[in-house]
Amino acid sequence: YRKERNDFLNNSSSSPLKGSGYKLSYYDPNVNFKVIAVVSENVNTDTITLATSTGSIERFLDFADLSFKLGRSKYSLPVYKYLEGVNKGDLFFCFLDKTNLTSTYPGGRYIDIEFENAKRIELDFNKSYNPYCVYNEEYSCPIPSSENYIDMEILAGEKLTK
Secondary structure, X not given: OHHHHHXXXXXXXXXXXXXXXXXXXXXXXXXXXXXXXXXXEOOOOOEEXXXXXXXXEEEXXXXXXXXXXXXXXXXEEEEEEEOOOOOOOOEEEEEEOOOOOOOOOOOOEEEOOOOOOOOEEEEEHHXXXXXXXXXXXXXXXXXXXXXXEOOOXXXXXXXXXX
16 A cells, blocks of 8 residues: 555656655554444435635535444544545545644545445555645645544554655
């Protein structure tokens, strides 16, 4: 996963980076941050809005909740579905945690997820990554709300590169 992400960011014409040679920084892989989450799709799907890094607003469908246990705590975080733009129809899982003020992007991190009629999925925080706006301010990135907060340090996935 990490090699693919580095290769994409440094070599793809779709990359938000201008130029190559950028080295991402990660926490060491940790199996404690790879969990099974119970999927609860929402029957009454409301439209929600999230602020973005550029000050605009992005609309999403409040699609499902993922319930999981990390350490001794239980969490239930929303999964959204893009309603417009190039990502229309894609799922969106974002989170904030206690590392956002020290070693990770203050605007939260993302994890790519997919499921179709699944009751349980693997949620691997080792694959969490910074949004593109970290590398290029021209990108507009949704910022997680307080509903997406995990009250612990998620010492897994991508960190800020200093």
